[in-house]
Amino acid sequence: MAYVKASERRGQIVTATRAVLERDGVAGTTLRAVAAEADIPLGTLHYVFPSRDLLLTAVTEDIAGDVAALLGAVVDLGGGLEQAIRGGLAGYWEQMVVGGRGLLLVQYELLTHALRTPGMENLARWQVDGYTSVVGAWCRQAAEAAGETCAVPYDTLARVMVANVNGLILQYLSDPDPDRSSADLAAMTEMLVHLASPRPVEGAGS
Structure with a gap:
């Protein structure tokens, strides 16, 4: 996987989260769903945002x-x-x-x-x-x-x-x-x- 700056990764994840939120609502917005939307490993998402509340x-x-x-x-x-x-x-x-x-x-x-x-x-x-x-x-x-x-x-x-x-x-x-x-x-x-x-x-x- 190519290296991505932390600031760019954060923006990528936030954009993916907004897409999941609009599609599935808050109840359906899990870290796993966001990772899939952003096309990144779940571990990478956890590193940038350790909890769903921080992501929201x-x-x-x-x-x-x-x-x-x-x-x-x-x-x-x-x-x-x-x-x-x-x-x-x-x-x-x-x-x-x-x-x-x-x-x-x-x-x-x-x-x-x-x-x-x-x-x-x-x-x-x-x-x-x-x-x-x-x-x-x-x-x-x-x-x-x-x-x-x-x-x-x-x-x-x-x-x-x-x-x-x-x-x-x-x-x-x-x-x-x-x-x-x-x-x-x-x-x-x-x-x-x-x-x-x-x-x-x-x-x-x-």
Whole structure:
């Protein structure tokens, strides 16, 4: 077997785990199934990830990284906070929700698994806080780049945004009606823009 750098091997295993999770769910994601998907010996997998919980934690971190990358790619942060909210929500919904039912189920299954597994409660908290932190930093960056302020603390805006998006996602997963979900997303976007009420920093540009 050719030598593979540890960082590359880790990424290979995480990618394989995500594929197994989307296909078989958390219950069916065993280390043996992941090793088979990655086409590596089980011993190699155990060396990189000694336990399934460590592997699931790595997957959770990887998905959060995807969300951060998506938000950074779909919106020009120099356009201000309102544009970031509108563009970010639209882009996230189109790419991660409409085009990613399997991944959404994985995220919710991972959260439930963490809440139900003694010793993994911190992962559940990290999953929610991780998404909130990503969104809050992204909103702050957009506002500051445009010389704006936000009417509420950025972490408050981010928590409300994440909570509302999660609610719409659950509705969409249960009943994927594109017209209804688009209308609900538009209404939620207006609510969040109003909550943020971005305005120029006093004295900026004067």
